[in-house]
């Protein structure tokens with residue numbers, strides 16, 4: 001477990017010429033934003049870089065400069081000098097792109113998850129950082145790479161999404177310093193917010209409605225959870241929508257200590273995405289880890305094989321146990 005730090009990452013960025021960039025499956029603002037930020041920085045250093053992801057970029061992040069360049073499969077002739085893995089606690093979380101990591105002689109792991117397994121040849125992990133975006137701002141400052149408006153918008157998006165709009169406990173004085181700098185560099189917070197959070201599709205809002213009808217509260221009001229099934233997607237005539245915010249509804253109920261959201265995944269089929277949130281009394285990173293996942297103390301996730309009912313039963317039992325021990 002060696003944390004090499006930002007300087008070593010900058011050294012690799014300067015030394016190698018050709019980079020593969022990737023991040024975790026089921027992408028959101030920080031994983032997309034941090035990949036685009038690394039690409040932007042590498043381009044300014046005169047390097048070649050391509051981004052390959054297991055999933056497509058969510059619609060609400062397509063406004064980000066460079067989002068259209070994210071590829072879904074590895075180019076056949078890809079032979080990168082290094083791979084950069086972002087916002088990813090374990091190597092397996094890159095999904096299908098893991099084949100690309102094997103083709104790279106050097107893997108750089110940049111992350112802020114406390115559960116990070118230091119799987120890179122070079123590791124830079126800062127669990128106290130709000131987002132990988134925030135870390136990359138400091139990298140750009142240190143490397144003296146120009147932070148133009150495009151890069152500022154990309155990093156701001158990573159921060160605003162991973163902090164739940166500066167709401168979560170990972171929001172620090174440093175987070176606000178960076179956000180302030182980004183505004184000075186040209187970010188319009190209202191415009192970015194509008195792009196990310198106020199262009200919901202009708203099916204997305206209706207799917208939230210369907211998920212909310214499954215909402216249950218147990219453990220004497222301390223546990224709230226809900227489901228989203230593939231059948232519900234079918235009923236709304238859509239295949240994928242951004243569901244990042246859904247977990248906030250069970251989480252926001254008065255008295256709830258732990259919130260869970262179970263979502264049947266389309267790819268790989270027959271698997272279930274689980275999101276965990278805690279108000280601080282239980283460590284959901286530990287609970288998610290017992291199911292092969294991880295994340296942060298108050299926000300974590302895992303991917304389970306099998307049907308949603310069976311998957312949820314096991315997870316709910318573990319969370320209830322943790323609640324009994326802690327509360």
Ligand SMILES: [Mn+2]
Pocket residue numbers: 030031087112130131132162
């Ligand atoms: Mn993140």
